Amino acid sequence: MKECPIDGVRFGASSKKAISEMRDMSKRANWLSTALAGSILSDIFVKNGPIGASYKIHTTDFELLGTAMAASTPILRRKASDLAGSMILLHSGSLNNQEKKFWRCMYNAIK
Amino acid sequence: MRSNNAVVNLGILGVAMMAGVSCANATSENQLYVEYEQKVASCIASEKQRPSLSYSDVKALPSDVFSVAVFYVKEKRIVDCSSGKELDALAEEIALSGTLSKEQLKYRYLSIGLVDRKKAFDALPEHQRIAFLNAVKGKNLETDIVAIFDQFSE
Numbered sequence: 001m002k003e004c005p006i007d008g009v010r011f012g013a014s015s016k017k018a019i020s021e022m023r024d025m026s027k028r029a030n031w032l033s034t035a036l037a038g039s040i041l042s043d044i045f046v047k048n049g050p051i052g053a054s055y056k057i058h059t060t061d062f063e064l065l066g067t068a069m070a071a072s073t074p075i076l077r078r079k080a081s082d083l084a085g086s087m088i089l090l091h092s093g094s095l096n097n098q099e100k101k102f103w104r105c106m107y108n109a110i111k
Numbered sequence: 112m113r114s115n116n117a118v119v120n121l122g123i124l125g126v127a128m129m130a131g132v133s134c135a136n137a138t139s140e141n142q143l144y145v146e147y148e149q150k151v152a153s154c155i156a157s158e159k160q161r162p163s164l165s166y167s168d169v170k171a172l173p174s175d176v177f178s179v180a181v182f183y184v185k186e187k188r189i190v191d192c193s194s195g196k197e198l199d200a201l202a203e204e205i206a207l208s209g210t211l212s213k214e215q216l217k218y219r220y221l222s223i224g225l226v227d228r229k230k231a232f233d234a235l236p237e238h239q240r241i242a243f244l245n246a247v248k249g250k251n252l253e254t255d256i257v258a259i260f261d262q263f264s265e
Binding site: 024 | 219
């Protein structure tokens with residue numbers, strides 16, 4: 001996949017709503033917490049704590065997510081991919097540049 | 112017609128859910144749900160046999176129409192293709208699980224998550240909905256949608 005380092009992404013309201021959906025999805029996929037253990041994406045998508053002020057994410061984090069979702073069910077993978085794609089197509093206007101990159105990297109990792 | 116029947120059937124099941132069907136505990140994954148997942152995978156594979164959608168197919172459309180319509184139509188095709196298996200699995204899950212909420216089901220069944228996208232699609236002017244459906248007819252939508260979207264702004 002393309003290089004996806006993102007330094008200091010801050011999530012706004014629409015991203016937080018989408019992250020909340022991803023967290024609901026991950027509750028139904030216990031393996032995701034295992035697959036993402038140690039990755040910053042686990043803090044974002046699996047844990048239930050508040051969304052932090054900013055996150056530094058590496059290409060390898062998205063690669064880990066892509067590998068985990070590839071082993072997932074077709075339904076969950078599709079829902080996660082379409083969620084990321086919808087953020088780009090329908091919410092770009094309300095996203096900062098780092099958020100746009102984040103959802104694009106996620107889409108490319110899962111699609 | 113098939114999809115309309117599926118919607119009616121799901122509506123009946125929804126009423127049953129709201130009434131709180133009470134039964135035995137659910138197994139972690141029933142066989143009918145496994146068959147539903149397999150059908151979804153099969154429907155996606157069939158869709159991929161078609162020629163993939165490209166920007167040239169949709170470039171005459173406004174990009175906001177593409178944005179609203181594409182994920183809805185992409186999902187609806189798979190929902191229509193797998194509706195029989197979905198209904199069987201959902202009926203089994205309701206019968207075995209007792210009361211269920213929409214939140215519990217929306218990540219397990221494609222049609223349940225389709226409602227909001229349908230509302231947005233239906234809100235588009237009819238001529239734009241028709242133009243979109245004609246543009247993507249016979250084309251594989253299981254492709255890189257974002258890459259096509261990017262070409263609207265190039």
